Amino acid sequence: MKRVRTAHADQPWRIHEFTRDFRVEDVWSYRTPGAGPDDFPAMLAAMRTGGGFAKQAPPVRFLFAVRWKLGALLGWDRPTAGLGARVRPLRDRLPDDLAKTVDVTETGGTPFTPMYELAxxxxxxxxxxxxxTVMHLGWVPSGDGDHELRMAVLVKPNGRFGRLYMAVIAPFRYLIVYPALTRQWERAWRERTFPLPEAADPRP
Incomplete structure (x- = not known):
């Protein structure tokens, strides 16, 4: 995995239309050997089945458990602080062609709400x-003939408190969370399964 913070803005992603008031916090890439330009849906499927949020490494699960506990104690995650309350959801900015690509109730076991999903x-x-926060996943050429997964974390901090919070958790993201995600998601790609081809009709 490598950090490629500036690479996000160079891609013609649709997300740029809706996040001009966000800053790019992190950009990371994940190796997917043998992947072609049309394999992004296969990568997402592999992540859901073999690398989902509930299957993270124990250190990552521990960090998130601590984070949710602190959030409960300090009121960080109250409904009044979330989407549709403290901030307007970005989904409200989407045109119909994007908004209709996902079911917002299908969170995949993560705390994130789906915005859209394209090819x-x-x-x-x-x-x-x-x-x-926005978690953006994109599919890009890797430079060696394959394609790879690229994740960008886009953030709009809530004032000085939000900026301090992002600074405090940065070492945990870089040293624990992202390396664990790299192992998990790259393994999900390597161990993915494909549907068996349909049997040929024996009739002449």
Whole structure:
């Protein structure tokens, strides 16, 4: 995995239309050997079955458990601080051609709400008292003939408190969360399964 913070803006993603008031916090890439330009849906399917949120490594689950506990104690995650309350959902900005590509109730076991899913990119959002966050996944050429997954985290911090929060958790993201995601998602790609081809009709 490598950090490629500036690479996000160079791609013609649809997400740029709706996040001009967000900052690019992190951009990371994930190796997917042998992947072609049309394999983004296959990667998403592999992540859902073999690399879902509930299957994260124990250190990551522990960090998130601590985070949710602190959020409950300090009121960071109250409904009044979330989407549709403290902030307007980005989904409200989407045209129909994007909004209809996902079911917002299908969260995949994550705290993020789906925004849209296309053939080469998808986006989910989350808001609480600390910030409004978008997790964007894109499919790009890797430079060696394959394609790879690229994740961008876009953030609008909630004032000084939000900026401080993002600074405090940065070492945990870089040293624990993202390396664990790399192992998990790259393994999900390597171990993905494909549907068996249909048997040929024996009749002449």
């Amino acid at each position: 080469d990119e998808s986006a989910r959002e989350l808001a609480n008292k600390t910030c409004h």
